[in-house]
Amino acid sequence: MGLGGGWDGRPYTSEDIRHAETAIEAALAAGITAFDHADIYRYGKSEAGFGEVLARTPGLRRRIVLQGKCGIRLPDGERPGHYDLRGASIRRRVEESLVRLRTDVLDVLLLHRPDPLADPEDIAEALTSLHAQGLVRQFGVSNMSGPRIAFLQAHLDVPLVVDQLEMSLARRDWVEAGVLFDTPAGAANGFATGTLEHCAAQGIRLQAWGPLTRGSLTADPDSPVCRLVTDLAGRKGTTPQTVLLWWLQRHPAGIAPVIGTARPERIAACRDAALREPDLTHEEWYALWVAARGVPLP
Structure with a gap:
């Protein structure tokens, strides 16, 4: 979340890229190889800046795990901030993240927040399609309770393997x-x-x-x-x-x-x-x- 410059519409700078390179190098030196992203971080600039480093560093992508999140829409003009786990939106956000990250696959995709209006079958169709096409390897959730995870899993053939909580x-x-x-x-x-x-019972990390x-x-x-x-x-x-x-x-x-x-x-x-x-x-x-x-x- 701390990469990519400010929380504004201005593009990231060469200094922001140097900052990202330094942070990634420090993480690798500390034995950290998993990097957690979300499409909303710095309005997408965190992913884009990270993708710039990946493009400049041959072999780096093979050494790391890339985790993304989608499902939160930030306020935009008169549109309020809200959650959006409609299947078409999930697919679109993943495709946009892959472009920004300059990679052809996410190792893990998390659904960022529960969407009370979401149709679990619609979610399942989107995740199954993303998995079948090789765009996402594994799936999980963020900020969700055990009963909600079980409800989603009942409609999914692919397992949910992560729950990220504060x-x-x-x-x-x-x-x-x-x-x-x-x-x-x-x-x-x-x-x-x-x-x-x-x-614990379901093997969810x-x-x-x-x-x-x-x-x-x-x-x-x-x-x-x-x-x-x-x-x-x-x-x-x-x-x-x-x-x-x-x-x-x-x-x-x-x-x-x-x-x-x-x-x-x-x-x-x-x-x-x-x-x-x-x-x-x-x-x-x-x-x-x-x-x-x-x-x-x-």
């Missing part, structure tokens, strides 16, 4: 939903109970967007969370960013963080999350959770 030490509703069941706080949680269990919360958890050195994260990082010989990602990766759901940043130094700070097993004990994992909650577990 998950972090700051956004904990996904992990607290089960723990707070049958407590007064549980009614206010809001997360769709059973989503993690459904994904969870991805976490926003796992570093734009640095908010490590911005205040006097906060209990920041102190604990920093202390653990020092004792484990790693970075605070890695500790935050390890907290997600330590969960048995097998969560894959999507780190989001395009800053090379922050990408490099996540290296151990890609190259080392999560080095958190049972008690350390809970200590981070309780510190972030600010109150004891029920």
Whole structure:
């Protein structure tokens, strides 16, 4: 999302391309080979800038996994922002993304947000066609609950293999939903109970967007969370960013963080999350959770 210049109609510049090259190089050096896109990021310029780098770097496409998303339409004049998972729209957005990315196939396509007006059979027809034509290898969803995934899958022959959700030490509703069941706080949680269990049972990989919360958890050195994260990082010989990602990766759901940043130094700070097993004990994992909650577990 951070590539391609500003959130405006101006084209990307040569400096934006250099920035993209630097970010991609930093990711590869850190052991990161999967890149998450969406057709709306920077109004398509994130994909276009990335495609420019692919065109300039022979062999790079074979080394990486390209994941795209479609289904959100940004506001345009009097047209409000809305969701659009009509089959024809999905196909058109994928074709446009392939052109911008300068590739002939997406490794994974995610449906970005639920569209209440979508016809699941229409979606299924579009995805089946894209798969049969070799334009998309695998499919998944983003920001969807277990029941909605099951509803879509009932109309699909190709499996849904990913669900991307907002998950972090700051956004904990996904992990607290089960723990707070049958407590007064549980009614206010809001997360769709059973989503993690459904994904685990069906072999659907969870991805976490926003796992570093734009640095908010490590911005205040006097906060209990920041102190604990920093202390653990020092004792484990790693970075605070890695500790935050390890907290997600330590969960048995097998969560894959999507780190989001395009800053090379922050990408490099996540290296151990890609190259080392999560080095958190049972008690350390809970200590981070309780510190972030600010109150004891029920």
